[in-house]
Amino acid sequence: MDDPINVPERIILCVDVCGEVDSLEFAGNKKSPTRLDAIKNGLRLFVQAKLRINPQHQFGLMLLTTVAEWYCEPSSDAELLVRKINALHSVGAECAECNLSTVFDLLCVDASSAVAVAIDPDLNVARLLDAFVVRACLCARCVP
Numbered sequence: 001m002d003d004p005i006n007v008p009e010r011i012i013l014c015v016d017v018c019g020e021v022d023s024l025e026f027a028g029n030k031k032s033p034t035r036l037d038a039i040k041n042g043l044r045l046f047v048q049a050k051l052r053i054n055p056q057h058q059f060g061l062m063l064l065t066t067v068a069e070w071y072c073e074p075s076s077d078a079e080l081l082v083r084k085i086n087a088l089h090s091v092g093a094e095c096a097e098c099n100l101s102t103v104f105d106l107l108c109v110d111a112s113s114a115v116a117v118a119i120d121p122d123l124n125v126a127r128l129l130d131a132f133v134v135r136a137c138l139c140a141r142c143v144p
Contacts, residue, residue, distance in 0.1 A: 008056035008132040010074050013043055014103055015088060016064045016140035018095035036090060039139045043085050051078050058132065061085070064140050065095050067102040098140065107136055 021036035033041070050057050059081050060074035072084040 008054060008058065009050070010058045010060065010132045010134045011050070012060045012062055012074070012103075012107060012134070012136045013047075014062040014064050014068060014136055014138045014140065015039060015043070015071075016095075016098070017088065017090050018065055018098075019090055019092050020094060022090045022092075036088065040085050040088055043139065044082055047081050047085070048078060051076060056132075061088075062103060062106065063088075063091075064098050064103070064138075065091055065093075066097065067099050068106055069102075070106065100138075103136060103138075107134060 017036070021039070022034050047059050050059075055076060058074040058076045060070070061072035061084055062068045063071045072081065075081060
């Protein structure tokens, strides 16, 4: 029997990159991080910690503007993920709204590969297994 607790995760980090993320959170401090800087710091820590727990976890990055788009396909390569997170930047334009249904459209396509087949030789049957759990994490200020 498979242990559902140890199923690897595919975590999709959806990051708002509209112009608002360039604003400073703490006025008056010249070295204050922008919202995007704070998000990037949190994402790096999160990815590295989760990969220490289970190196089979995968992380993908989606950019959120008025719609979602893939920025980095799911991977468990920590160096690649940190490089991609470090390279995140705002698109410069303000986004009045974000169509979050595009996140789910992309996730549904990605999740279709989340099933594996196991052959049980004792019972001579095939069973469908979850190859991984798909999760989405929204790091956004956009309004759905």
